[in-house]
Amino acid sequence: MIVMNYHSLSNEKKMKRxxxxxxxxxxxxxxxxxxxxxxxxxxxxxxxxxxxxILSNPAKNGGDFxxxxxxxxxxxxxxxxxxxxxxxxxxxxxEGIALLKAxxxxxxxxxxxxxxxxxxxxxxxxxxxxxxxxxxxxxIDCILCARGGYGVMRILPMLDFGVIRSNPKIxxxxxxxxxxxxxxxxxxxxxxxxxxxxxxxxxxxxxxxxKKALCKHVSDENIVSGTDEFKPITFSDxxxxxxxxxxxxxxxxxxxxxxxxxxxxxxxxxxxxxxxxFLEDIAEEPYRIDRMLTQLWLAxxxxxxxxxxxGQFKNCEAKRIPxxxxxxxxxxVLESRITSLGIPAVHGLxxxxxxxxxxxxxxxxxELNAAGKSFTILESPVxxx
Numbered sequence: 496m497i498v499m500n501y502h503s504l505s506n507e508k509k510m511k512r513x514x515x516x517x518x519x520x521x522x523x524x525x526x527x528x529x530x531x532x533x534x535x536x537x538x539x540x541x542x543x544x545x546x547x548x549i550l551s552n553p554a555k556n557g558g559d560f561x562x563x564x565x566x567x568x569x570x571x572x573x574x575x576x577x578x579x580x581x582x583x584x585x586x587x588x589x590e591g592i593a594l595l596k597a598x599x600x601x602x603x604x605x606x607x608x609x610x611x612x613x614x615x616x617x618x619x620x621x622x623x624x625x626x627x628x629x630x631x632x633x634x635i636d637c638i639l640c641a642r643g644g645y646g647v648m649r650i651l652p653m654l655d656f657g658v659i660r661s662n663p664k665i666x667x668x669x670x671x672x673x674x675x676x677x678x679x680x681x682x683x684x685x686x687x688x689x690x691x692x693x694x695x696x697x698x699x700x701x702x703x704x705x706k707k708a709l710c711k712h713v714s715d716e717n718i719v720s721g722t723d724e725f726k727p728i729t730f731s732d733x734x735x736x737x738x739x740x741x742x743x744x745x746x747x748x749x750x751x752x753x754x755x756x757x758x759x760x761x762x763x764x765x766x767x768x769x770x771x772x773f774l775e776d777i778a779e780e781p782y783r784i785d786r787m788l789t790q791l792w793l794a795x796x797x798x799x800x801x802x803x804x805x806g807q808f809k810n811c812e813a814k815r816i817p818x819x820x821x822x823x824x825x826x827x828v829l830e831s832r833i834t835s836l837g838i839p840a841v842h843g844l845x846x847x848x849x850x851x852x853x854x855x856x857x858x859x860x861x862e863l864n865a866a867g868k869s870f871t872i873l874e875s876p877v878x879x880x
Contacts, residue, residue: 562858563663563685567877568637569711570599575635576693577605579626580671581644582616585609587694588641594697608641615646623653630662642694643670651763656682665709668692669847673750678763680857689750690854700851708854708876731869734843740866741839743802747861749773756787759794767796771861775806775847781813781828788832802863803833803840809848839865
């Protein structure tokens, strides 16, 4: 896979927009399907077929996939906030908005944020349409998801991955948003970012790594003086637990374990070949973590990795229930499922469902030094215009 600056691809042919939402949505409405039924009902085959047309003809260059780097954020950039999964209350995103504005960014708020539609922010077609609108709007430089929750999987067949590739911009989130990030990186070959959502707590650690990964005035500091060479971004923490020693390099992919498992067997499933796979989750019992890791193993996904980076798995220890045997601990499960692979692996990277979190670019090269308990992003996560 080749990572390229979008600005260097001025001669790349733009893909034409398919009118998924209008034509399919109108057709299904005429048949009496509600928008809640549409995603899981008779329209599914048409949606999946549309996505498979992208999957069967990815952009290539001499046999290698071309991954596009979105342009870096700079003062004056516009960040669009939308809710492709669950919605938020206004108060949940005010801290994030205030910090972003204070950093010099303009904010555009989507209509889906506070509508509330059951456990979703809005009907599927509206969430998909707003996301694609933000993708195509030239005045929006970054799409920041409002929160995770649930719902991204329902809109994946409604997205036009060709249009997303033709308009590469920063798309960031975590939790349920994992399904969106993995699908875009795979089908559009655009680098995406596992990091905070608008409702996250933007503490100093989170802001620091957000800026290191995405912002021009900070990313410039990661360029070796007098050259165009990228200066790697390294994180190390002696509190990380080494599961298997060794050094591994690979393209980053991963995110929320539950979402990665949920998309197996679909056109949007994760590609782990020769990758550095990072995984995290929250409030799952050890036996559920065991079940999901086992499913990844049975699907051959873990064996294909060059290395594995596990997050902190917040609130994933077993709850003691009277009358039941004591569970395996989370650490015992991770060791039993991961160490047998014989590839470098650590546990404890601050990603996902933790207050202080890193921003991790999916699709760029990175290195894990398991014995040294360090993680390094080797390539620039964004493009410089």
